[in-house]
Amino acid sequence: MSRTLERQESGWAWVVLLASMLSQGLTLGFPTCTGVFFTQLQHDFQASNSETSWFPSILTAVLHAGGPLCSILVGHFGCRSTVMLGGMLACLGLVTSSFSTTLSQLYVTAGLITGLGMCFSFQASITVLGYYFSRRRALANALASVGVSLGIMLWPLLSRYLLEDLGWRGTFFVFGGILLHCCVSGAILRPVAPMVAPEPREGLPPPSKKPASGCLAGCSRAIQQHLALDLFLHNPGYRAYTLGVMWMMVGFPLPHVFLVPYAMRHEVDERRAALLISIIGFSNIFLRPVAGLVAGHRRLAAHRTHLFILATLLNGLTNLVCVASADFGVLVGYCLVYSVSMSGIGTLLFQVLMDIVPTDRFSSALGLFTVLESISILIAPPIAGFLLDTTSDYRYVFYMSSFFLISAALFMGTSFCVLQKKEKQGRQAEVGGASAEQDLTHEGPESSRKQLYPEIMYVTSL
Template sequence: MAAGGVRTETPDGPWSWGVLAAVMVAQGLTLGFPSCIGVYYTDLQNSFQASNTETSWFPSIVMAVLHAGGPLCSVLVERFGCRVTVMIGGLLCGVGMVTSSFSQTIVHLYLTAGLIGGLGLCFSFQASVTVLGYYFIRRRTLANSLASTGASIGMALWPLGSQHLLDAVGWRGSFLIFGAVLLNCCVCGAIMRPVRAPPPAPEKEALTPHSSNGTPHGGEQSAGCSSLQKYMAFDLLFGHRRYQIFTWGVTWMVLGFILPLFYLVPYATSNGIEEGRAALLLSLIGFINIFARPVAGLVSQQPVFAGRLMYLFSGAVTLNGLSNLVCASWSSYPALLTYCAFYSISMSVIGSLVFQVLMDTVGMKRFPGAFGLFTILESVTILVGPPLAGLLVDFTGQYNLVFYASTVAVTSSGLFMGFATYAVDRKEAKARSSHQSATETAGSEEPKDTSYLSSKECGTVL
């Protein structure tokens, strides 16, 4: 029992699997919801008489706030714990979606479902990711992969349910119902009881050259600087090469990575595909993810990938970008089905590894701050990506150009992360080899230097 009579749990214990189930549901609710926005894209555009650029600001605000709220979420997690933070997020989601159903202008939609709802999604999602890192130690990679399966289930069910609700009650009635559905994040948060810290053990942490005493909060640092590093790890961004590669690579990746989720349905319907069949494409991506993500997690745990997860991740990013060429080149329904298969498989690997790669890169001690800054930088490109794509459609009238742009952004980021990581590995291997050679040379020369002294040297010593 913790202080105040609150029951605590041990890592990797039986209750950890219950928490994992709650995290899966929370991720299904929070990450699955944005995937259904494409179903309402045309109706929102017609309802508010908005352009593609204006309409695309709605999903971009939702996704950007979902990521940008990371530091604020970290503050709440430290102050109130993951349990309360997830429940606060569920409450904000419910309030935001219910009020959005009464929006009279698209700006109202930005503020309610976009800002308030997006912030609620952020708190529920990111706090659930954080608690999973403390509940699982030995099986952390597998737990992250299984938890991301919840997002896949959400991506499969949200578009199907949304299409039925849209036909029955319209987008306003759908958003009202969504508010009640997202309140279930509060139930998920209630399951996440505080976890008992394990006995102190040496953990391999990624330290920066600026940490002279081996900790991120040295006594020589001011309180303000320590607080900044705690929630936004700028010291890692400026001093940790692998964190730099991963953060900048993923930040550039998401500029095009999320575009298919918003523009696939409009692209399909503009080519004469019925709306119900177009919504099925998004569900297909989710259904494939359900089975592919656990497989990706198991594959990533194989010994051959030990210490090489970044290469697997960058390879999946590259393939994900190239898959957009299929969608951009052919608009027939069989071609779009093929595209969804390639896109979802590579997406499964990305989703199952992204948090694990970050944890391995910086260690759990620095994960909250690294994660906060990581999501802030992500949110910038997420915010501008869909509006830029909408502007492209407004000027050209062609949705396929969005998928060509996505190919360029995602593929280039995957190649950058892969080659940059390889360069760092080569540099570190060369440095280790030089250090080992110098140590061996010094060790072989030391007996000779100490066993033989000239008479003059002996006199000096004596």
């Protein structure tokens, strides 16, 4: 077994890592450039801020919400086919969106179809790293996430460059061809032995034993496997964290959509306005690996939840600095500080989830987590757009973002403090009950002392 792992983590595994890095840069980095097209889309379709903002919100929400469907495809067809299917869907969506005559058509093509394709390519490219890496899996995930930072840096610059010569229609057409390179990344993902084994289907009973189970029973088993509703109801830590992140995500994506229009409204040059998003991406290239090393340190591993809460709080406070001035120098400083908190959130978001839920339930817990998270991502930009239409002041969008981020941090911090206090009281009650029972069953002080230490060791090991 060890020889198999060593063979997987050498040679072709690093080529797979590069392919995963490319796929993540093409997909997860793309939504950050949608703010570059915001003003021109609004002008061409004669639409309000709220109507225009539905395009990036649908794209990003579907990218996150399609996780359970992607896991089903990976279980049946493997990571290679799923990534290639995602690349073709993303290409199809953007190419057809270049011919859209209404915003509703853009919602379906560039929003729904492209978002679903990006979801398949992105999430399958992460899944495949678990098959190729075991001992160095944390390092592989950290290196692969650098692709996201590269995408955040390069997509806005390329968007601004093409937009000047080709307009948004020609740019979307070219972007469709670029996203087709996800198929190249998928072709590199050569199947390995664990991918061939039918492990994803072990949780489902064989159809031959229960042929008359019915559609309802099958749906119930699928929901249990991919959406951890029971865990949400009975695990207070998972429930508090999921609700906190869901609330936080109403404010977190807003700067990615509205920062460029906000800078342009205050007479910042279009190229320099697009450069702001690239500064965030460039900073994350270096900050994400550092954040991963800090989060993985043995002394800080038990405090990942607190680090995530602090990163969320810092992100919300940073947005308040942004609205103080729209000068380009101030906005550059805002982007640098924002990158620190953003890298912390991006690195710890799923690490904290792994710490909260049992290992064997992580897949289903992640499915429900991403679906609920996508609801917030879907409604956040339209709500901010409606606020902007009402007030005609971009500062209120950033105030809104700060409110949701800061309140989410306070909610999660309070919730976990209460849960930790209850857990501590429960352990003390267990120790006290064990001591009282020993006092009743063992009369002599020496025998009592001998029986007490094994019980304390047992409670501590929990």
